[in-house]
Amino acid sequence: MKALLSEAPGTPDTLVLREIAEPVPGRGQVRIAVRYCGINYPDVLVIEDKYQFKPPRPFAPGSEMSGVIDAVGDGVTAFKVGDAVIAAATSGGLAEKAVTAANACVPMPEGMPFDVAAGLIFTYGTSYHALVNRGELRAGETLLVLGAAGGVGLAAVEIGKALGARVVAAVSSESKAAAAREHGAEVTIVYPREGVDSRVLAAQFKEACGPKGADVIYDPVGGDYAEPALRTAAWKGRYLVIGFPAGIPKIPLNLTLLKGCDIRGVFWGAFRQQEPAQDAANMRALLDLYRAGKIKPKISAILPLPQGGEAIKKLLQREAVGKILVACTA
Numbered sequence: 001m002k003a004l005l006s007e008a009p010g011t012p013d014t015l016v017l018r019e020i021a022e023p024v025p026g027r028g029q030v031r032i033a034v035r036y037c038g039i040n041y042p043d044v045l046v047i048e049d050k051y052q053f054k055p056p057r058p059f060a061p062g063s064e065m066s067g068v069i070d071a072v073g074d075g076v077t078a079f080k081v082g083d084a085v086i087a088a089a090t091s092g093g094l095a096e097k098a099v100t101a102a103n104a105c106v107p108m109p110e111g112m113p114f115d116v117a118a119g120l121i122f123t124y125g126t127s128y129h130a131l132v133n134r135g136e137l138r139a140g141e142t143l144l145v146l147g148a149a150g151g152v153g154l155a156a157v158e159i160g161k162a163l164g165a166r167v168v169a170a171v172s173s174e175s176k177a178a179a180a181r182e183h184g185a186e187v188t189i190v191y192p193r194e195g196v197d198s199r200v201l202a203a204q205f206k207e208a209c210g211p212k213g214a215d216v217i218y219d220p221v222g223g224d225y226a227e228p229a230l231r232t233a234a235w236k237g238r239y240l241v242i243g244f245p246a247g248i249p250k251i252p253l254n255l256t257l258l259k260g261c262d263i264r265g266v267f268w269g270a271f272r273q274q275e276p277a278q279d280a281a282n283m284r285a286l287l288d289l290y291r292a293g294k295i296k297p298k299i300s301a302i303l304p305l306p307q308g309g310e311a312i313k314k315l316l317q318r319e320a321v322g323k324i325l326v327a328c329t330a
């Protein structure tokens with residue numbers, strides 16, 4: 001089978017397409033014939049050895065996939081050969097076949113296309129957990145989303161809107177602002193791609209959020225964008241730490257005192273392991289939102305497996321709107 005491998009730490013250009021033996025599922029594992037692999041920012045980080053998990057090399061990056069189970073290991077009772085599944089693993093998705101833990105899979109809902117399935121649970125799962133469990137977002141509150149046209153950002157816009165919040169979306173271009181509006185943002189702000197003036201940006205955020213400020217701030221960007229966003233927090237606001245493609249910010253703690261606000265960390269992968277029952281409830285709620293047409297994952301590009309590196313590069317170069325997928329056998 002074909003797999004796009006990381007054989008040494010480096011940029012997406014270092015990935016190589018190889019013909020390798022099909023992996024064999026061990027106890028508690030399944031093998032998936034992968035239709036689509038959804039690309040996420042952690043794929044940028046994992047191939048450079050900058051992510052929390054470091055799979056042994058050589059490995060195929062790609063943690064989110066849809067496909068059909070074609071082999072099961074001992075002890076697997078929840079799935080059988082032929083079942084269509086969505087999986088959120090740590091790696092392995094950029095290949096024609098991938099082995100993953102059976103408990104990393106969920107059955108694909110009836111009628112859901114394979115491409116939608118490969119772009120749903122990682123971003124929407126993260127944003128649902130962030131907004132509901134960590135942010136305690138309530139109807140009528142104001143939600144400020146940074147990087148609002150990216151994978152997790154656009155999911156946060158849609159979920160925020162579905163939960164009844166007023167969504168203010170901040171992005172780096174007019175075309176990204178249009179995408180955020182199409183997916184439910186009421187107000188959009190375009191910030192500079194670099195050279196952020198903290199005071200100017202804080203004033204922009206405050207004007208867009210209104211006199212009370214933002215009850216919940218969803219920040220998957222970090223860097224120089226973080227402090228102006230925190231300065232926009234309402235009294236008792238919740239600032240959600242999601243990720244740092246623009247760099248890890250240092251925050252003056254006096255801001256939390258002045259606002260009576262919280263800075264709350266979000267780690268979806270760890271949450272799934274620590275709180276499996278709550279995670280399962282979140283998944284059911286997400287699928288209900290999907291069936292009700294309240295969330296509509298945007299797929300902006302689908303590339304073939306040999307171009308999997310180009311797909312990852314689109315995130316690195318800040319070009320992705322919604323999800324980028326790789327067609328592995330589709």
Ligand SMILES: NC(=O)c1ccc[n+]([C@@H]2O[C@H](COP(=O)([O-])OP(=O)(O)OC[C@H]3O[C@@H](n4cnc5c(N)ncnc54)[C@H](OP(=O)(O)O)[C@@H]3O)[C@@H](O)[C@H]2O)c1
Pocket residue numbers: 039040041042122123126146147148149150151152153170171172173176220221241242243244245246266267268269315316317318320322
């Ligand atoms: N905490 C968790 O559990 C969890 C789970 C999943 C993902 N994440 C993290 O969330 C972040 C976003 O992931 P994603 O998959 O949604 O990625 P993505 O689609 O590439 O979105 C990232 C957004 O960040 C903004 N950005 C600002 N500076 C950037 C830079 N130098 N390089 C790239 N993007 C930059 C871009 O929006 P603008 O151009 O509009 O600024 C971009 O749309 C990542 O840090 C990822 O690791 C965290």
